[in-house]
Amino acid sequence: MTPEEIESAVEAGMPRAVEDLTRLAAIPSVAFPGHPDEPVLAAAALTEELLREAGLPHVRQIPVEGSFPAVYAEAPAPPGAPTVLLYAHYDVQPAGDLALWRTPPFEPTLIDGALYGRGTADDKSGVIAHVAALRAFGGDFPVGVKVIVEGQEEYAGERLEDFVEANPELVRADAIVVADCGNPRVGDPALTTTLRxxxxxxxxxxxxxxxxxxxxxxxxxxxxxxxxxxxxxxxxxxxxxxxxxxxxQGTFEGDSDETEEEFRATAGVLDGVSLVGSGSLADRLCASxxxxxxxxxxxxxxxxxxxxxxxxxxxxxxxxxxxxxxxxxxxxxxxxxxxxxxxxxxxxxxxxxxxSGFLAGGGGRARAAVSTAMERAFGRPPRDVGQGGSIPLVAKLAALFPEAEILLYGAEDGEASIHAPNERLVVEELRKVIATEALFLASYGA
Missing domain, CATH: 3.30.70.360 (Alpha-Beta Plaits)
Structure with a gap:
């Protein structure tokens, strides 16, 4: 497929992608103790269904000791092509104080091009980004594909770490895409190179x-x-x-141009209330x-x-x-x-x-391919950023597969209110990330 054909397929698939995200985000899949298991298992079942519909020939749920099942899928690599592992998680944070939500947290609501609801961004957008990017190829994938979507990242992701360490061949790949990050601002493409x-x-x-x-x-x-x-x-x-x-305290070596005024606005810091800590914002948020x-x-x-x-x-x-x-x-x-x-x-x-945290190594073929894809999708080249959040599995994958390139990006943005009331996802940002991933897979497999 040409880049133009890929972009057309992604655009044509967006109504279905939004519908899928709405269905998935309507499930209150909170995997914290004290919350019911049934919605978490329902989210696993729907994730399995979506991956089958994306054209992957082998899809199944895999038990994870002490946790909820991981949904695993794979398609063999064409001769000479590399294999890419795609990661996301289907569990979400609790809703918290319902009085602080402007729309019901588990009734996804589309308002002015943004879908509001718990998990619309973190990280069910990552699940849908993978599904929609794969769907664009109609089952004829340019690379080998492996997908693992876990069910308890928000509370106890180290349980999947133990599983992966015991079953490394299941997730071995030449490149690993972790769709559980995002851009500093809407339309500002970024690759996350450090995680706390x-x-x-x-x-x-x-x-x-x-x-x-x-x-x-x-x-x-x-x-x-x-x-x-x-x-x-x-x-x-x-x-x-x-x-x-x-x-x-530490010092962040990556790229950050966010001002304290922008941070105050994004974080909703009240007038007259000072920020805490010393050093640059990036030092405090990414390296300390x-x-x-x-x-x-x-x-x-x-x-x-x-x-x-x-x-x-x-x-x-x-x-x-x-x-x-x-x-x-x-x-x-x-x-x-x-x-x-x-x-x-x-x-x-x-x-x-x-x-554990994560620090990316130097870029290789996969990094070059995703940078080119992201520049085409967003109209500007991505920059390297750090993220204060943690994704426990990433460090384990880096240790198990030191030769694999690990790429972190996603459809979230700095104002998506993940882990907070009124979480939301900008639909156009999702489209650009889906296009990025599909273009990357085609280029990397060429």
């Missing part, structure tokens, strides 16, 4: 056998919630820099450690009673620069919290999760 790793844990603080009256005991009885707040506030200094020993308290188990304001609390819990996430070791960082942070715990409070940690 991550670690997460739940910390519990106990000070009393049970709650006691704050009037009779407050002022002498140690409050677990106050102890936990003191511990968490000790993680950062007055500027907002991480102050845990062993977690230094960051610690965020992502949840608290404490009495609600509406349910508060006059009592000294015996226990309090928090969920803490640590983002780790590409060169950092997540297990070491996890030990550093938990050890620091144990050390700063006041009043001899009992401190325990559980639900520990880690994932």
């Amino acid at each position: 790793g991550m670690a997460a844990f739940t910390v519990e603080v106990r000070t009393l056998r049970e709650a006691v009256h704050s009037g009779a005991f407050g002022g002498a009885a140690p409050d677990a919630l106050t102890a936990l707040m003191r511990m968490l506030s000790a993680l950062h200094d007055e500027r907002g820099d991480v102050r845990v020993p062993g977690l230094p 450690y960051a610690i965020t308290v992502t949840g608290l188990d404490v009495p609600t304001v509406s349910g508060a009673v006059n009592a000294v609390q015996p226990t309090a819990r928090a969920r803490v996430t640590v983002r780790i620069p590409p060169g950092g070791d997540p297990k070491t960082a996890l030990d550093d942070v938990t050890g620091f919290l144990q050390k700063v715990a006041p009043w001899g409070a009992e401190v325990t940690f559980d639900d520990l999760v880690t994932g």
Whole structure:
């Protein structure tokens, strides 16, 4: 197929691609503990169906120990052609506070060229980008194709890492495309060359056998919630820099032209509220450690009673620069919290999760092909960017297949509100990414 024929096929397939994304995003496939399994399994089933419809001859679900199934598909390579592995995930973040959504999170809604709903961007757009790009070839693929779409990336992606390490031949490829990233802005094409790793844990603080009256005991009885707040506030200094020993600041070597004003607007920082941390934005977002308290188990304001609390819990996430070791960082942070715990409070940690970062090597044939494809699709050449998010599988693939080129891109953008209320995907951005992938596959296989 010529580039013009590929672009025409992609354009003709866009209504179906949007319909497929709408169907997939309507499934609340939250793979976190406490959420039902049935929607996650339904999303796996639909992903399997879509890959079959894309013309792949071999499609199946593969059990992953301790997790949800991965959907796997493959088509053999034509003689002399390379093989490309395509990755995405079908699980999503929880919706969070429904009152903050302008449209129902699991009723995808098209407004002014953007599809709103949880997972429309992260990462069901990646699933559809692969499906639609493959569909453009009508089953006659220019390269060998392998596809793996996992079902628990958002919560515990390291379980797929273990599976891949035990079954490397299943995913061996000459080039690997990870469609779980995006562009800094709509229409601003980018290839992600660095990823931060991550670690997460739940910390519990106990000070009393049970709650006691704050009037009779407050002022002498140690409050677990106050102890936990003191511990968490000790993680950062007055500027907002991480102050845990062993977690230094880093310097980002890639391309970043985002100003603090643009970042404030994208992040929705309120007027008069300062940004935190020191160094450049790229240093803070791509090359340094960051610690965020992502949840608290404490009495609600509406349910508060006059009592000294015996226990309090928090969920803490640590983002780790590409060169950092997540297990070491996890030990550093938990050890620091144990050390700063006041009043001899009992401190325990559980639900520990880690994932490694990634730093791309030099470009080769696949990088050249995807850069040319992206320039044609977007009308301008891509640039290298770092991403603060973590994709646990990428580092494992890089370690298993050091000769393979790993390419990270996607239809998300900096204002897509992934992991937040009102997540959305710009449909035109999806079209350009689908065209990029189809053009890349044709060029790389030529």
